[in-house]
Amino acid sequence: MCTVTWWRSGEGVYGVLFNRDEQRTRPRSLPVAAFSDPGGTDFVCARDGAAGGTWLMGNAHGVxxxxxxxxxxxxxxxxxxxxxxxxxVLFAAARSVDDVEERLPGMSPERYAPFLLVAWDGLEERCWQWDGRALARRTPKCALLTTSSVRSSEVVAWRERRHAESAAEGEAERAGATGLEAPRWLERFHTDTAHADGAFNVLMARVDARTESVCRIVVDSVSVRYRHSRRPANPALADETFEAMVARY
Structure with missing residues (x-):
């Protein structure tokens, strides 16, 4: 029930935007903060309010x-x-996408329900899928991964189409981009509510679930900056926004 996109602006600068969708009954996410793994690698992430895990992590190596x-x-x-x-967080010490891939066998995927895992560094991104039987590379159609527990294929197709439309609409904005922030069209895509059925939208809303937070990471040669916008249960209220960063090694 989540959507992640990414962008690059050259010289190793890149960003990730992630809509975290969750059941309405699940506790709210905990504000983003900086941590260190047991080996001393600094990383930044928001955490789930129930199980304590996370959906998106960035470390001081720029991964x-x-x-x-x-x-x-x-x-x-x-x-x-x-x-x-x-x-x-199992990959909090990874120094590159290659390093993430080398560490994959040691994480024992059979202990987890099916997942899509994606990693980025300053040069590339790579995605893998675990279907409960085999762990394999997966090649996204574009700079987007999205999932839905309801009408999955229809919802994914709609969001992929909206992503392509949003990118085309934003072409004229590219000349004014700074390279250190997400393109405006991509920010709009992550708040898109164009479909009459809220289950289809990137900013998802169903009776049982919704987009609980929108997270943004920007990685450059100096720092890894994480902005965590937590959406209130009452849509009339403003988002709560938290920020944290770690310096690059």
């Missing part, structure tokens, strides 16, 4: 890792014995 539920494979499989929110 980001995110996880989404893989609903296409999850229907007939039992839930995992461990929370998928543990996964990004």
């Amino acid at each position: 980001c890792v995110g996880v989404l539920n893989h609903y296409e494979a999850a229907g007939v499989l039992p839930p995992g014995e461990r929370s998928r929110g543990e996964l990004p």
Whole structure:
């Protein structure tokens, strides 16, 4: 039930935007903060208010890792014995996308329900899927991954189409971009509510679930900056925004 996109502006600068969708009954996310892993690597992430895991992490080496539920494979499989929110932090010390891939076998994917894992560094991004049987590379159609537990194929197709339309509409804005912030069209995409059925929208809203937060990471040669906008249960209220950063090594 999440959506992640990414952008690059050259010289290793890149950003990730992540809409975290959750059940309305689940506790709210905890504000983003900086941490250190057992080996001393600094990283930054927001955390789930129930299980304590995360959906998006960025570390001082300039590596980001995110996880989404893989609903296409999850229907007939039992839930995992461990929370998928543990996964990004398992790679908190990774120095590159290659390093993430080298560490994958040691995470024992069979302990988790199906997932999509994506990692970024200053040069590239890479995605893998665990379908409950095999862990394999996955190639996204574009700089977008999105999932839905309801009418999955229809919802994914709608969001992919909206992403392409938004990118085309934003072409004229590219000349004014600073390179150190997300393109305005991409920010708009993450708050898109164009569909009459809220389940289809990137800023998702259903009776049982909704987009709980919108997170943004910007990575450059100096720092990893994380902005966590937590959406209130009452749509009439303003978002709560928290920020944290770690310096690059």
